[in-house]
Amino acid sequence: SRDSQVLMDFTEYNLLSQLFFSVRNPEGQIKLYSKGADTILFERLHPSNEDLPALTSDHLSEFAGEGLRTLAIAYRDLDDKYFKEWHKMLEDANAAIDERDERIAGLYEEIERDLMLLGATAVEDKLQEGVIETVTSLSLANIKIWVLTGDKQETAINIGYACNMLTDDMNDVFIIAGNTAVEVREELRKAKENLFGQNRSFSNGHVVFEKKQPLELDSVVEETVTGDYALIINGHSLAHALENDVKNDLLELACMCKTVVCCRVTPLQKAQVVELVKKHRNAVTLAIGDGANDVSMIKSAHIGVGISGQEGLQAVLASDYAFAQFRYLQRLLLVHGRWSYFRMCKFLCYFFYKNFAFTLVHFWFGFFCGFSAQVGKNVSFFYTIPWIVDDCYTWLFTNQ
Incomplete structure (x- = not known):
């Protein structure tokens, strides 16, 4: 209803692949709505649901067999006094210094139980071009x-x-x-x-x-x-x-x-x-994802890649590289990744070459100038030759 008031939105809470929020309807009742994986949500249902979970599970399997992405949805009625007390404990947990995450997770576990199953959703999520x-x-x-x-x-x-x-x-x-x-x-x-x-x-x-x-x-x-x-x-x-x-x-x-x-x-x-x-x-590990559920994976990998799109920007903000479609990963790894590897190898060789060229030339010249710190020759010209030759050589090749 448009007159409903959203009290708490926990869409960022995804530790157990579940998202939930609470609303107060026009009649003043507080309801908690939860959606998530059926294997987890069904464990939190009230025993009075009886045969509905089994029937819904059959429907979910049928939807999944067609390649659809599925979620289960449930709700719970909350007492106004209980919700205020629970919200106060949540604020204290958020302000805690020790064991903050454990306390918050425990409160989420407490409120998200004895749910009543509403049903399930099935969404078609086609593969992007070039996958x-x-x-x-x-x-x-x-x-x-x-x-x-x-x-x-x-x-x-x-x-x-x-x-x-x-x-x-x-x-x-x-x-x-x-x-x-x-x-x-x-x-x-x-x-x-x-x-x-x-x-x-x-x-x-x-x-x-x-x-x-x-x-x-x-x-x-x-x-x-x-x-x-x-x-x-x-x-x-x-x-x-x-x-x-x-x-x-x-x-x-x-x-x-x-x-x-x-x-x-x-x-x-x-x-x-x-x-x-x-x-x-x-x-070397690379993790790529497009949603909030992929943030922890992206941060854990050596290289994190986020895909911007309908899932929001959480993955993009946590990533090292970001682009709009999965197919760009091919160019990132096989073109830019290869170029970066070879350039790094060549730079290391050039680093030693530059230092040897500068040091050895002036060390040898020192025997003729009495080590008077006189510069014998400007060797900067010889520093630039390798890069000019390398660039001309690189331009001969395409991305393929």
Whole structure:
């Protein structure tokens, strides 16, 4: 209603992939509306919802199977006195010095419970122009691409096929859906056994037969495998896979797969996956996103890229580079990235050349001038020759 008054807007709160806000309607009632991933929202519903969550879940799966992006919506009636007390505690938590984030998260958890399910939404989100070509080009450049999304598993798989990251020609697609750490670890190890068989390990990137030795997490390296494989894991299973005693199996299997898709993940989990790769792999990470849910991931990566658009500017403000469409990533990496790398290498060589040219010439001239600090010759001309030659050489080549 136009006469409703928005009391609190928590659209920036995305720790658990949920957004909510409270309003006071014309009758004076306070209602809390929440939207988010069904796997998380359904856990916060009141028991009186009965069979509605199961029916809604079937509809969500049907929508996701068509490639639509889905969300669940619920509400809760709040007592005026309770809301004022809760809001006062929230203000105190925001002003706290110690454990501020934990206190705020606890208050959000407290108010966002006993919800009544309203329904679900399904939105078509078509791929931008040039996404398929960009993904293909980056794959040919031997760049590993991992998809970290909050969408349902069915939606993520459809997007993977639409981007040619998942194909019917793949040797196998491993889906990890364990509910406990033990189940997740067992599924990860079974997937590795399907790749290489029992009692195999790696030596210098080649498969050899010997008694399998567990790899230390800090020594995990990228193994060379024959064939294309994909790993798909949901957010609930990923939470267990990121535990200390399971990280090794997750990272080892993921590094052997051509495509990794993490679906229904929270913003915190996105950042944890990036940190896992940064810490235990000798690789440079780049995170790209367009929404507030991607901010933590963008900040965690070595290079953060934000896409401006309908999702707002949160990702852009937190990024190192920003552009309007995903397809520009190809030019950023394969053109400007390559140029930057070569220019840096050439500059380092030029740095040594310039210092040697200046120092050695005047050191040798010092024997003839009695080391009187007399300048023998202006060597600035010789400094500029390498750059003139390099620029003329570079102009001969196009971006291709």
